[in-house]
Amino acid sequence: MYKIIVMVKQVPDTSNISGKVMKEDGTVNRAMLPAVFNHEDKEALELALQVKDKYGAEVSVITMGPPRAVEMLKECLYMGADDAYLVSDRKFAGSDTLATSYVISEAIKHIGEFDFVFAGRQAIDGDTAQVGPQTADKLNLPQITYAEDVLDLKEKTATIKRRIDGGYEILEAKLPLLITVVKGAKEPRPFSAKRVMAFKNSKSLLDIEKMGNENALLPYTNLLEEYKSRNLFINTLTMEDLQLDISRLGIKGSPTKVHKVESVVLAGGQAKQVDANREGLSTLIDELLHDHILG
């Protein structure tokens, strides 16, 4: 049986931005935005589940993010992931792609042996497409970006179709391997109703700690045992679990810094108003013809 780890990310819905969302220091106040499952990551999970259906695999999902990312991890379980890992710590805040790939790669090492790491090509909040290849580098793995399909899998060799500029190529790769999956590769399956019922009450360690803190009648250790025994525990990894080097994460461990952020104010009023009727358009066309812009 193959072991696949899928990197997923909960992203702010960037189609819904208001001025209040930006903080003074130029970083984004993600708490102000609705959070969604990054679609290319969802497609990566779908591809992993198809490999599981066809060749047999255990599929784990992993995310680095705030405690509320558990909601997305539950969606992964509803689709068919076997288990989920939340990598979360306040100290991770402000990490750029290099720092993020350090944390994620250490978390993947912590999980153990695997044949594949899958990820979406990029996330809609930054569109950088950097964390995949950077994680591959840190795990010393070969990488295939912009993958569209796993065409075949024989023992420790995978045949992968990927997009290239102006076409596609077919590659044969030895495992273990990291691939990033491009938009349009696989339509994610709907949630299984049975799995929704089974996992909807899943909680991370952070959720359970919070419940324990809020209610003295519910001792934390008992709660933890209970959630574990009911298979409702989402694995949670923090800074200490992973024994990370603090100088390599967060704002301090990020070589790129946001120097300035501007929301561009447009001059406006420069445009010539054209009436949306025949007369207005006729004048416009005359002008364009006269200036040899049209015709």
Next chain:
Amino acid sequence: MENITKEVWVFVEQRDGIAADVSLELLSKGRKLADSLGGVLKAVVIGHNVKGIAENTFKYGVDEALLIDHPKLEKYLAQPYSRILNDLIKEKRPRIVLFGATIIGRGLAPRVASSTLSGLTADCTELVIEDVTYLKKDYPKLLLQIRPAFGGNIIATIITPDNPVQMATVREGVMEMHEVETPNTVIITEINYEPNETDDVIKIIKQFREESKVNLKTSQIIVAGGYGLGTKDNFKLIHELAECVGGEVAGSRAAVDAGFCESERQVGQTGVTVRPKLIFSVGISGAIQHRAGMQDANKIIAINNDPEAPIFGIAHYKIVGNAEDVIPMFIETFKQKLK
């Protein structure tokens, strides 16, 4: 911080022995950056039988080309290419390394940045050298990496203050290509490539490419449609107008995401940057990330039913109305005039 150099490097991407346009555009930009730094511009060419490409880079102002030529490097593979760059960068410590934001560049640059612990900013729309004060500390001649961020709603200036190597990727068409009047003497430094067994873990079985039928970059007239058109069926209006005025069809990111048109037609920061004589912008609100890819058009005609749409802020002609009404009327009036 360790000693920093004044070298600007451009990774010159080649496919089937032809240099990518974006790399030549970056050489032109790199020349300017090197001049601002008071430094030198170097081209890095990796491939097989690509000495001609290395020679050709001097037309764009290169001071020295680094050539790594080997039969095993004929086609791009992430591992050998990144290994070569990692070793070179760790040894020579260039101040700036630029990559095209192509599929190859977007896979290679982050891998190299990770290995060399460099800062990397994707899809920059402008690159400038400036003295910067950051957290009360002065940094002379830093690379400002400017890009729309966060779904294209804001413009961010990214810096890499405390690292010796600053890296950025740029999309094709964003920078302008210029040949220099008097090229430097050709100096090509050949660098030895030693194959390694890790270079063979991925093999190319088949490669297929075709010439794209869409060429937005060279089109003089572009008709671009956005999400405001509402349906794919309504997007046909864009095709009709384009056919009428002899233009090429384009779309905003939202239009592409909604499936109204193909991704190769996307105009904007994460698509193609265009500088046509005339662009019609129909049902496009005008987020920064879109405007970044078309604001240098000679004339912009914006058609939108929202009189407050940001696109009107950069348009030369403002038409407030529904595309369903305005476009057929425009086509009819135009055809009558040509009779």
